[in-house]
Amino acid sequence: MSLNKNYTWQENCWRLELTVKPGEAVRIAEVSVDILGEAKNDIEFKKYLESPPIQPGDRLNHGLYESLKSDLSNLAVERGYFDGQFVTSKLKINTDLNRATIELQFDSGRRYYFGEINIEQSIFTDDFINRYIPFEPGDPYSRAKLLELREGLSNSRYFEQITVSELPERTQNYRVPVSVTLEPRKRHSYAVGVGGATDTGPRVKFEYEDRYINSSGHRFSTDLIVSPVRSEINAIYRVPLENPVNEHIDFYSGYLEEDTDTLTSEALTLGSRYNIKLGNNWVLSYFLNYQREDFTVADEEEISRLLVPGISGLLTRTDDPVYPLKGWRLYSQLRTASDNLISDTSFTQLYASFKYIQELGFGRILTRLEAGITETGEFEKLPTSIRFFAGGDNSVRGYDYKDLGPVDDTGQVIGGTNLLVGSLEYDFRVKSRWVMAVFYDQGNAFTTTDVDFKRGAGIGLRWLSPIGPIRIDLATPLDDDQDRSIKLHLSMGPDL
Numbered sequence: 250m251s252l253n254k255n256y257t258w259q260e261n262c263w264r265l266e267l268t269v270k271p272g273e274a275v276r277i278a279e280v281s282v283d284i285l286g287e288a289k290n291d292i293e294f295k296k297y298l299e300s301p302p303i304q305p306g307d308r309l310n311h312g313l314y315e316s317l318k319s320d321l322s323n324l325a326v327e328r329g330y331f332d333g334q335f336v337t338s339k340l341k342i343n344t345d346l347n348r349a350t351i352e353l354q355f356d357s358g359r360r361y362y363f364g365e366i367n368i369e370q371s372i373f374t375d376d377f378i379n380r381y382i383p384f385e386p387g388d389p390y391s392r393a394k395l396l397e398l399r400e401g402l403s404n405s406r407y408f409e410q411i412t413v414s415e416l417p418e419r420t421q422n423y424r425v426p427v428s429v430t431l432e433p434r435k436r437h438s439y440a441v442g443v444g445g446a447t448d449t450g451p452r453v454k455f456e457y458e459d460r461y462i463n464s465s466g467h468r469f470s471t472d473l474i475v476s477p478v479r480s481e482i483n484a485i486y487r488v489p490l491e492n493p494v495n496e497h498i499d500f501y502s503g504y505l506e507e508d509t510d511t512l513t514s515e516a517l518t519l520g521s522r523y524n525i526k527l528g529n530n531w532v533l534s535y536f537l538n539y540q541r542e543d544f545t546v547a548d549e550e551e552i553s554r555l556l557v558p559g560i561s562g563l564l565t566r567t568d569d570p571v572y573p574l575k576g577w578r579l580y581s582q583l584r585t586a587s588d589n590l591i592s593d594t595s596f597t598q599l600y601a602s603f604k605y606i607q608e609l610g611f612g613r614i615l616t617r618l619e620a621g622i623t624e625t626g627e628f629e630k631l632p633t634s635i636r637f638f639a640g641g642d643n644s645v646r647g648y649d650y651k652d653l654g655p656v657d658d659t660g661q662v663i664g665g666t667n668l669l670v671g672s673l674e675y676d677f678r679v680k681s682r683w684v685m686a687v688f689y690d691q692g693n694a695f696t697t698t699d700v701d702f703k704r705g706a707g708i709g710l711r712w713l714s715p716i717g718p719i720r721i722d723l724a725t726p727l728d729d730d731q732d733r734s735i736k737l738h739l740s741m742g743p744d745l
Contacts, residue, residue, distance in 0.1 A: 288357030329390025332358035364424030370431035448650040452476035542632040559584030596625035612677030621668035636664030646724035647705025654694035665694035684711035
């Protein structure tokens with residue numbers, strides 16, 4: 250680096266002009282980081298040092314050098330090496346060669362362990378609360394385990410306030426006591442909500458929940474939804490299992506009444522469902538339903554009784570719950586029934602849906618794909634809840650709800666055994682909470698290989714409300730045999 254200075258006298262004051270030529274940048278020649286103490290064999294330290302923020306050949310950056318030191322210190326605290334300290338911390342710079350070397354020695358000392366766990370709460374049994382604790386006294390200390398404990402208790406929705414704290418003043422023999430204080434939420438919860446969608450029209454929702462029926466954490470909830478097209482009432486009794494954070498079993502019942510231009514249906518369901526969240530965030534549900542459905546489609550009335558076992562899986566990844574710039578959602582379900590076991594007919598059905606969002610340019614690309622296939626020998630006995638239909642707010646826009654599918658000899662839609670629907674959408678913000686969109690949808694339900702795919706396209710406006718995105722779409726069919734009038738679609742809910 251060279252520096253030229255020039256002083257001039259102007260208007261009763263001196264003026265200084267500097268010309269700086271930076272010259273060649275100093276490069277890192279060597280990075281030596283040595284971990285001493287018990288952390289030497291800690292896998293998390295080894296992972297970090299596999300790709301530290303400074304590498305040989307990098308331009309010298311004092312901020313990154315300090316980050317390297319602070320990262321090691323913070324990792325030591327997070328892993329329970331509370332006595333850790335640097336015994337060597339050197340940054341050597343050779344200005345003649347424009348080279349720098351880093352030499353660090355960090356002595357972690359001994360690792361601390363979890364000590365006594367004291368829990369203060371007045372609602373549940375100790376055995377039930379202890380099931381939320383992901384560690385035991387004597388386990389190696391880990392701040393991540395404390396965060397996992399707090400997150401699990403928070404997601405349980407039992408507690409208004411949760412305090413998880415260490416008690417360093419009571420540490421003895423490298424054992425750190427932990428204190429957990431829990432204040433329960435109100436036991437009973439009531440809620441009333443209003444909403445709407447063009448598929449179902451305006452709707453009113455009533456909800457009730459008993460958050461803790463007993464000291465073992467059992468809970469009960471029920472909801473009633475009333476709308477001109479689709480009304481239902483459901484009740485669920487939930488029992489937490491050995492690992493209440495990740496698994497529970499539901500016993501439920503429900504009644505659904507649906508009345509569209511295509512069909513009418515009244516369905517009663519009784520069933521149970523075992524839910525488990527796996528380590529990769531897959532949520533699996535194993536279910537067994539008994540359902541009785543009275544339905545009318547194409548002026549044909551039927552009564553169906555089915556015992557339906559099945560399994561479903563859900564996996565969601567998103568960078569933002571309100572307006573994600575990157576993420577995806579995958580849902581799949583397999584269900585079956587046999588006329589040899591209580592059911593009036595036999596079928597096996599596989600369904601899957603996939604949504605993907607990716608930032609592109611000044612907006613986002615949103616894609617959606619739905620597919621389903623059903624094997625059955627007696628289609629006419631399949632209730633409408635098992636058949637596939639297309640059209641509506643979340644299907645092929647430009648068409649009415651469940652208005653697409655195979656038709657009978659009179660031209661009335663009767664639904665199909667298979668489904669294939671795709672959608673491509675691009676949206677972009679015009680203000681902080683307002684989003685414009687253009688979209689194209691295509692698909693249909695079908696039974697034979699001669700598929701009549703229907704197309705729809707349009708524009709939309711979204712408002713990112715505090716309760717989630719509210720969408721207003723104007724869409725029109727693109728097929729020559731369809732009325733090209735513009736249809737309004739109103740919907741709400743998260744993108745993923």
